[in-house]
Each structure stands twice: as C-alpha cells, then as structure tokens.
Amino acid sequence: MFTVHGNIRSYLHRFKIIDTPTCPCGTKNQTLDHLLFECELLNKERDSLKSSVLKKDIWPLSKNRLIREHFKIFAKFTNEISFDKLNDVLNPSYQVD
Numbered sequence: 001m002f003t004v005h006g007n008i009r010s011y012l013h014r015f016k017i018i019d020t021p022t023c024p025c026g027t028k029n030q031t032l033d034h035l036l037f038e039c040e041l042l043n044k045e046r047d048s049l050k051s052s053v054l055k056k057d058i059w060p061l062s063k064n065r066l067i068r069e070h071f072k073i074f075a076k077f078t079n080e081i082s083f084d085k086l087n088d089v090l091n092p093s094y095q096v097d
C-alpha cells in the first residue's frame with residue numbers, strides 16, 4: 001500500500017542504498033513528513049492535497065490522521081509526486097521534463 005516508502009530518500013538511506021538522506025531541495029532529510037509539509041519541490045502537489053483536505057478538515061493535520069481519514073487524497077498526492085524529479089541527484093544523467 002505505501003509503496004511510496006521505497007522511493008523516499010531516508011528509507012533508501014536506512015537500507016544503505018544511498019549515502020545521504022538529504023532531499024534534493026536542500027538540507028532537510030527526505031522523510032514523508034518533509035515531503036508532505038515542507039518540500040518546496042512539491043509545492044504544486046501539496047496545494048492540491050491541501051485544498052482537498054480543507055474541504056473536509058483542517059490543515060496542517062498529522063500524517064497519521066491524513067492517512068487514516070483521507071487516504072484517497074493521500075494516495076492521489078503520492079501518485080502525483082514525480083520521483084524522477086526527486087531522484088535527479090541520485091541519477092543525474094537521467095532527466096525527465
């Protein structure tokens with residue numbers, strides 16, 4: 001269900017796949033919280049997530065509540081994330097526009 005975990009830098013780091021968990025946007029670790037609430041690379045995707053949540057709930061809300069109460073919206077957000085974009089640092093020769 002949460003296949004997004006396999007793509008997130010901190011998980012890759014935990015499993016020693018990459019050397020650093022830092023997100024390509026800057027100095028933060030690329031945790032799910034960072035991607036959901038902070039990452040500037042995902043501003044557009046987050047705006048869509050936020051406006052969907054705000055129709056029924058408050059923002060910001062906890063990650064657990066988001067997943068539990070608004071799973072469809074959360075799933076849409078994870079589907080919209082361009083992991084090709086986030087992984088440019090991992091694979092600098094592979095770029096998709």
Ligand SMILES: [Zn+2]
Pocket residue numbers: 023024025026028030034035038039040041
């Ligand atoms: Zn980031």
